[in-house]
Amino acid sequence: MAGYSVVYILIHLPKKIGYMVVGSFFLIQWFLYITHSYEYSSRHSISREEFDIVKNLNILIPTDATILSTHRIYTPWLLWYGWLRTLAPWLLENQIWDESKWNTFYYTADDITRCEMIYEYRPLAEKLYIFVWDNQPRLLLPPSCFRPVLSNTSHPIIYEVLWK
Numbered sequence: 001m002a003g004y005s006v007v008y009i010l011i012h013l014p015k016k017i018g019y020m021v022v023g024s025f026f027l028i029q030w031f032l033y034i035t036h037s038y039e040y041s042s043r044h045s046i047s048r049e050e051f052d053i054v055k056n057l058n059i060l061i062p063t064d065a066t067i068l069s070t071h072r073i074y075t076p077w078l079l080w081y082g083w084l085r086t087l088a089p090w091l092l093e094n095q096i097w098d099e100s101k102w103n104t105f106y107y108t109a110d111d112i113t114r115c116e117m118i119y120e121y122r123p124l125a126e127k128l129y130i131f132v133w134d135n136q137p138r139l140l141l142p143p144s145c146f147r148p149v150l151s152n153t154s155h156p157i158i159y160e161v162l163w164k
Helices: 002-012 015-043 048-055 075-081 099-107 111-124
Strands: 066-069 085-087 128-131 146-151 156-161
Touching: 002 015, 048 075, 066 075, 075 085, 099 111, 111 128, 111 146
Parallel strands: 066 085, 066 128
Antiparallel strands: 128 156, 146 156
Protein backbone atom coordinates (compact mmCIF):
# COMPACT_ATOMS: atom_id res chain seq x y z
CA MET A 1 0.00 0.00 0.00
CA ALA A 2 2.80 2.42 0.90
CA GLY A 3 4.69 1.49 -2.26
CA TYR A 4 1.58 2.20 -4.34
CA SER A 5 1.26 5.64 -2.70
CA VAL A 6 4.90 6.49 -3.47
CA VAL A 7 4.53 5.43 -7.11
CA TYR A 8 1.24 7.37 -7.41
CA ILE A 9 2.87 10.53 -6.01
CA LEU A 10 5.88 10.23 -8.31
CA ILE A 11 3.73 9.63 -11.42
CA HIS A 12 0.95 12.19 -10.86
CA LEU A 13 2.85 15.11 -9.34
CA PRO A 14 5.52 17.16 -11.09
CA LYS A 15 8.90 15.46 -10.70
CA LYS A 16 10.47 17.95 -8.24
CA ILE A 17 7.38 18.16 -6.03
CA GLY A 18 6.99 14.37 -6.04
CA TYR A 19 10.59 13.83 -4.96
CA MET A 20 10.23 16.53 -2.27
CA VAL A 21 7.05 14.91 -0.89
CA VAL A 22 8.57 11.42 -0.85
CA GLY A 23 11.87 12.73 0.56
CA SER A 24 10.03 14.65 3.27
CA PHE A 25 8.07 11.53 4.18
CA PHE A 26 11.26 9.46 4.58
CA LEU A 27 12.99 12.28 6.46
CA ILE A 28 10.10 12.47 8.94
CA GLN A 29 10.14 8.67 9.33
CA TRP A 30 13.90 8.72 9.97
CA PHE A 31 13.51 11.48 12.58
CA LEU A 32 10.73 9.57 14.38
CA TYR A 33 12.82 6.39 14.36
CA ILE A 34 15.89 8.14 15.80
CA THR A 35 13.96 9.96 18.54
CA HIS A 36 12.03 6.82 19.50
CA SER A 37 15.14 4.64 19.66
CA TYR A 38 16.97 7.25 21.77
CA GLU A 39 14.00 7.59 24.11
CA TYR A 40 13.64 3.81 24.41
CA SER A 41 17.32 3.16 25.09
CA SER A 42 17.60 5.96 27.64
CA ARG A 43 14.55 4.69 29.55
CA HIS A 44 15.84 1.12 29.65
CA SER A 45 19.44 1.72 30.54
CA ILE A 46 21.15 2.09 33.88
CA SER A 47 24.06 4.20 34.98
CA ARG A 48 27.60 2.86 34.82
CA GLU A 49 27.78 2.90 38.63
CA GLU A 50 24.64 0.76 38.90
CA PHE A 51 25.94 -1.65 36.26
CA ASP A 52 29.23 -2.09 38.12
CA ILE A 53 27.34 -2.82 41.33
CA VAL A 54 25.14 -5.41 39.61
CA LYS A 55 28.16 -7.14 38.04
CA ASN A 56 29.84 -7.37 41.45
CA LEU A 57 26.85 -8.49 43.51
CA ASN A 58 28.38 -11.93 44.06
CA ILE A 59 31.28 -10.16 45.82
CA LEU A 60 29.09 -7.78 47.83
CA ILE A 61 26.60 -10.31 49.19
CA PRO A 62 26.65 -14.09 49.79
CA THR A 63 26.33 -16.21 46.66
CA ASP A 64 23.53 -18.30 48.19
CA ALA A 65 21.42 -15.19 48.80
CA THR A 66 18.46 -13.98 46.78
CA ILE A 67 18.16 -10.42 45.48
CA LEU A 68 14.80 -8.66 45.21
CA SER A 69 14.54 -6.08 42.45
CA THR A 70 12.27 -3.21 43.37
CA HIS A 71 11.61 -2.01 39.83
CA ARG A 72 10.56 -3.94 36.75
CA ILE A 73 12.67 -1.89 34.34
CA TYR A 74 15.86 -2.98 36.08
CA THR A 75 14.95 -6.62 36.61
CA PRO A 76 16.61 -7.82 33.39
CA TRP A 77 19.92 -6.32 34.49
CA LEU A 78 19.82 -8.29 37.75
CA LEU A 79 18.68 -11.45 36.02
CA TRP A 80 21.38 -11.33 33.37
CA TYR A 81 24.38 -9.83 35.16
CA GLY A 82 23.63 -10.31 38.86
CA TRP A 83 24.74 -13.96 39.14
CA LEU A 84 22.22 -14.47 41.95
CA ARG A 85 18.72 -15.81 42.24
CA THR A 86 16.47 -12.84 41.52
CA LEU A 87 12.93 -12.12 42.62
CA ALA A 88 11.25 -9.40 40.65
CA PRO A 89 8.00 -7.47 40.58
CA TRP A 90 5.50 -8.42 37.91
CA LEU A 91 7.27 -11.57 36.75
CA LEU A 92 5.19 -14.72 36.79
CA GLU A 93 7.75 -16.82 38.64
CA ASN A 94 7.58 -16.33 42.42
CA GLN A 95 4.92 -13.66 42.13
CA ILE A 96 3.59 -12.88 45.60
CA TRP A 97 2.42 -9.29 45.33
CA ASP A 98 0.21 -7.65 42.76
CA GLU A 99 0.66 -4.04 41.69
CA SER A 100 -1.42 -2.62 44.54
CA LYS A 101 0.71 -4.43 47.14
CA TRP A 102 3.92 -3.23 45.49
CA ASN A 103 2.57 0.33 45.60
CA THR A 104 1.74 -0.11 49.28
CA PHE A 105 5.31 -1.28 49.91
CA TYR A 106 6.76 1.65 47.93
CA TYR A 107 4.63 4.47 49.27
CA THR A 108 3.59 3.59 52.81
CA ALA A 109 4.98 5.77 55.57
CA ASP A 110 4.39 3.02 58.12
CA ASP A 111 7.60 1.09 58.85
CA ILE A 112 5.74 -1.75 60.57
CA THR A 113 3.66 -2.36 57.43
CA ARG A 114 6.79 -2.62 55.31
CA CYS A 115 8.38 -5.06 57.74
CA GLU A 116 5.25 -7.21 57.89
CA MET A 117 4.92 -7.21 54.11
CA ILE A 118 8.47 -8.35 53.42
CA TYR A 119 7.94 -11.42 55.64
CA GLU A 120 5.71 -12.80 52.90
CA TYR A 121 8.91 -13.39 50.91
CA ARG A 122 10.60 -15.42 53.64
CA PRO A 123 9.47 -18.84 52.31
CA LEU A 124 11.18 -18.00 48.99
CA ALA A 125 14.48 -16.75 50.37
CA GLU A 126 16.15 -17.35 53.69
CA LYS A 127 18.83 -14.76 52.83
CA LEU A 128 17.08 -11.88 51.09
CA TYR A 129 18.64 -8.64 49.89
CA ILE A 130 16.77 -5.74 48.34
CA PHE A 131 18.24 -3.66 45.54
CA VAL A 132 16.91 -0.08 45.50
CA TRP A 133 17.87 1.76 42.32
CA ASP A 134 18.98 5.34 41.86
CA ASN A 135 15.57 6.31 40.52
CA GLN A 136 13.95 5.31 43.84
CA PRO A 137 15.70 7.40 46.52
CA ARG A 138 12.38 7.90 48.31
CA LEU A 139 12.29 4.18 49.16
CA LEU A 140 14.14 4.35 52.46
CA LEU A 141 13.58 1.11 54.31
CA PRO A 142 13.34 1.09 58.12
CA PRO A 143 16.43 -0.06 60.08
CA SER A 144 14.27 -2.23 62.33
CA CYS A 145 14.08 -4.95 59.65
CA PHE A 146 16.40 -3.77 56.83
CA ARG A 147 20.15 -3.29 57.24
CA PRO A 148 21.93 -1.13 54.64
CA VAL A 149 24.78 -3.10 53.04
CA LEU A 150 25.86 -0.65 50.35
CA SER A 151 25.07 3.06 50.04
CA ASN A 152 25.86 5.83 47.61
CA THR A 153 25.95 9.52 48.47
CA SER A 154 22.18 9.99 48.58
CA HIS A 155 20.63 6.74 49.81
CA PRO A 156 21.24 3.05 50.53
CA ILE A 157 21.31 0.84 47.44
CA ILE A 158 21.40 -2.68 48.88
CA TYR A 159 19.56 -3.70 52.03
CA GLU A 160 19.72 -6.99 53.86
CA VAL A 161 16.39 -8.19 55.23
CA LEU A 162 16.68 -8.95 58.94
CA TRP A 163 14.29 -11.81 59.70
CA LYS A 164 13.00 -11.85 63.25
